[in-house]
Amino acid sequence: MRFDQHTVVLLVRPADVPELPLDAVDRLQDAHLAHQAGLVEQGLVLAAGPFLGGDDERLHGFAVLSIAPDEARELYRNDPAVRAGRLTVRVMSWMVPEGNVRFESVPMPRSMLEAATGD
Structure with missing residues (x-):
């Protein structure tokens, strides 16, 4: 059997997240989203998104x-949220049977406002 290999990045909240004012956190989140969208636009990121709920709130x-x-x-390492210490990165390879997973090219939001409104 043949396999496709992808790279998976897990973004994890460290135990010692630096405290920041809410407006600074919002600006940092917008910068994180813009960084992610830029990687998508370059064709480097195939899919990305946040986790909701779950047993491990650090993920x-x-x-x-x-x-x-x-x-x-x-x-x-250049993601603004990672540089600010709000997220850490775990990287691994993911193997799936060839052709098992396909990714469509869709735009990613560049800010929290864009994510909320779909604009």
Whole structure:
């Protein structure tokens, strides 16, 4: 059997998240979304999104990328939320039977306002 290999990035909230004023957190989230959207526009991120609920509240979100794990790790080190210490990055390879998963190219929101309104 043949397999497709993708890179998965888990975004995890560290135990010692720096305290910031709410407006700074909002600006940082917008910068995080803009960074993510830029990676999608470059064709590097195939799918991404936040986690809701679940047993581990530290798990913030994930992304599936079309590049090697080392390259993905470097890209996410430049994510504003990671640089600010609000998120940490875990990177791994994901193997699925060839053709089992397909990704459509769809735009990603560049801000919280865009995510909320769909504009």
